[in-house]
Amino acid sequence: MKAIKICTLAVLLLSLGACKKSFLDTEPITTVTDVNFYKTPKDAYTALVGCYDGLQVVWSEGIALPVAAEVMSDNAFGGAGNSDGFNYQMIDEFDKARSPSDQNLYERNWILYYKALYRCNMLISKMDQIEWGNNATLRNSYESEARFLRAYLLFDMVRLWGNIPLLTEPSAENLPQSNPDEVYKVIAGDLKFAADNMPATGYAAQPVGERGRVTKYAAEALLGRVFLFYTGYYAKGDLVGLVSKNEALTYMEDVISNGGYGLVEDFAKLWPAASVGDYAGEDNKETVFAIKYTYTSDYNGNTDGNHWMVMVSMREQAIFPYGNGWGGQTVSPKLWNAYSATDTRKSASIISIVDEKLPFTNQGKTREYTGYWGKKYSVMIGEDGKPLPESFGNPNFQIAQFQDYVSIRYADVLLMAAELGSANAQSYFDMVRQRAYKDAFTPLPVTPDNIMKERRLELALEGIRYYDLLRQGVDKAAQQIAETTTVLNGGAPTQKSIVAANVIATKGLQQIPYTQINLSNGTLVQNPGW
Template sequence: MKAINIKIGLTAMLFLTLGACKKSFLDTEAITTVTEENFYRTPKDAFSALVGCYDGLQVVWADGVALPVAAEVLSDNTFGGTGNADGFSYQMLDEFDKTRSPSDQNLFGPNWTSYYKALYRCNMLINKMDQIQWGNDTQLRKTYESEARYLRAYLLFDMVRLWGNIPLLTKPSAENIPQSNPDEVYKVIAEDLLFASANMLPVAYPAQAVADHGRVTKYAAEALLGRVFLFYTGYYTKTDLVGLVTKAKALENLEDVISNGGYGLVADFANLWPAASLAAYAGEDNKETVFAIKYTYTSDYNGNTDGNHWMVFGGIRDQSFFPYGSGWGAETVNPKLWNAYAAGDTRKTGSIISIVDEKLAFVSQSKQREYTGYYIKKYSPMIGEDGKPLPNANGNPNFSIGQFQDYVSIRYADVLLMAAELGSPNAQTYFNQVRQRALQGTFTPLVISQENIMKERRLEFAFEGIRYYDLLRQGITKAAQEIAETTTVLNGGQTAQKVISANNIIATKGLQQIPYTQINLSNGTLKQNPGW
């Protein structure tokens, strides 16, 4: 009897380990032993496998470097930071310079493995659809397949943006295959998202039953397709998405989200983020959430991987001030971003912790590298008024892995600005809506332009893992010019020079290292990206 497993290089895994998530469909019993002969028979089996696909996405950032963290460190929004006595892996990332930490050739190694494990789960379910006895419920099959294909597209999009050249697997396989041309990967992404947007029932995220929060919707597929279109056509200088999606089609999908999705902007920007709003927090799954990755506080060191393991990286190093919890001090905010906000822009204090402006009693900089006086507020670990980390209040003593704030991957504001960028007849209106919410009483009209849209996107989506890819899709030279700088930071309280070279960024084409363990396991079939 053949057990279901995946092999990436020499790494094997049991097919399905299900994690629990708060208030969501991911609360289900774990399946510990399944085989191809006794599984994938009933819709119930399919649903269990689908939960495994969602769980796979949930854990891809549990170890290594999470994409929402990496995309900020790589951009002009933050520096690498971390502890002053730590290694220099985050400086290597920030400065696109492998000489800063030569031993960190596998910085993304855990992520590579986790992405392929998650991809395996999706491929297995997608390829077993004909084996399942659906009866007369053809829509249920379409829904489950759409969700699995969306998740596969999401995973592949992360992977192809991080590494550019990846082995493309669309069926469960242990073969040692070479990297594919990115166009082949984008073709699968586009096909999956087109399938999902055409076959999902038009139920919007805010209207879902609480138990289904976190599940993919038709509108999430349409919105992600818009994001993929803009990145692919920008980064690769193409006019359409691998011949499958035109600009008009991408815009049509986004307009459908706007017209029929039932989404809206939360009135106060700060209320989108727990640490910025406290009691006024709009809550998870609010009307602005198009797609989010769900987390809960039940992570432990015994196999439960349900928490937001990456949020602790941006916390203030070794110090906490209600409501901000402590963390590892990575992603110190570049003062240029703080200064880019207008005085009346509510996103400034809604997004960034300013030690001086908030009069926080910062005791010592001795443990912080690349201190700037600014930290991330949107995804800050939090403490209660009693000084205890919020995971502790829920019975989890492991604050570093017990963070549970969801990652809001796609917000309605992004849909509005993408539609504006793609030339909607309502472009100025959409642009104004985002700015009016941010500027409130200080709002003054600004004529829409590509330059102004990109500036607005930086201010709106800071620390949400979007800025770096917005830069790359403007061209690697433009991105390098925006990111490169020579400035002064404080390392352990001492002044130090910080240098980010445009040439390093251009040499890598903005891509990350293929983990060397994977190159070795492939016996050289995998080739390293230029510049590394």
């Protein structure tokens, strides 16, 4: 679980501030049963920490959604090693023929999502048997947090696989897939409950050690994201009859007016690798919700680190401050070229080998090399050349990366509010762009096309772009994603093709693990195109 870092070299690089413990230091109890547990608020708290822990580990194995979502988009290619299998190319190109043996690419994710869901369902189902006394506020807060986490998990799952068995009770029953509307009813209901039942504690009023927990404003912000995706992808006027467009906007305006958030003045300071020694720090005023990680992961069952960062970092070569990784998610030149020269987000978001004059020499081991890598979640090394986790005595750099995944930023909320038709839409849109361009800022009208372009530039490589494309319609997304270009495979120029028809055939969804279909005795049905 999360522990704020020891004050050593990594703190100097990441500027994490005071060495304090946080809410997520408490390990969940896993040996008790529902018969002898779930009696006191303390039991509920421990179980709640277990729910957060469940979310923390869903991407510790298999394919991490923040990685897959960028690879599926027009921002990045599959990349990885030139002698590796072609599983990331299968994701990138929506083409099962690229790696026919990879029938269970998301197997571990499927299992870990349902394990995390089980924890949330168990706690929610036990609320009435816990002895709360007169503390209804505490009960509502704990239930709200658990329901937010359940909604978060379900939203990931339904976007990734489309048709999933919906479990809202702690059960291992072999259920058929639900209509997505039924899943979205649970998501919307959970988020509305959380938004309406949590204390209106502003960001600045949160105790430092409590940051990382769900807030009323995180629930409202996620509701906006769910509303926009559901109504776009499914071409509906509201969110399953539970949230209208005006209601979604009201939630966004509440985050903006009362949440106490703000934009970090310098975009680069949001990202450790873009602002060495000048990082704004975890849980800065722009963080609405983040998944917390720490450096204590090992191969003996402690799963606390950000396991997926190593996948998106430079292939098997470290150049200060960037660390050694496996070279997945090579950034498309289309993304680099989408930024103007005066946009400060360009160099803060993307590592450019040429522009930064980096002596990268490992093209021969890299597939789909473009000369660009993601910077926002790049692993890092110290000036001594050692991976940052080694500063804390952990040699397992592959699994011990500890940068939090900032799932929802305040800039995203501003842009969602503008898209939903706020009376302040132009002002919100300008705030995001003024931060990006500084003295070079020139106004643009706040139109749907301009908002979507701005979302790409602002939120690039954060796992947002693909679903922004998909909610514009599968056909339109497919045309945007499709391209034929030249990349370097093992140092040799190679044609790379992504075909729109494949995206359309799959409806933008990924394959359900075939092992799970077999275990279900045919109750589960594979998604089209896979």
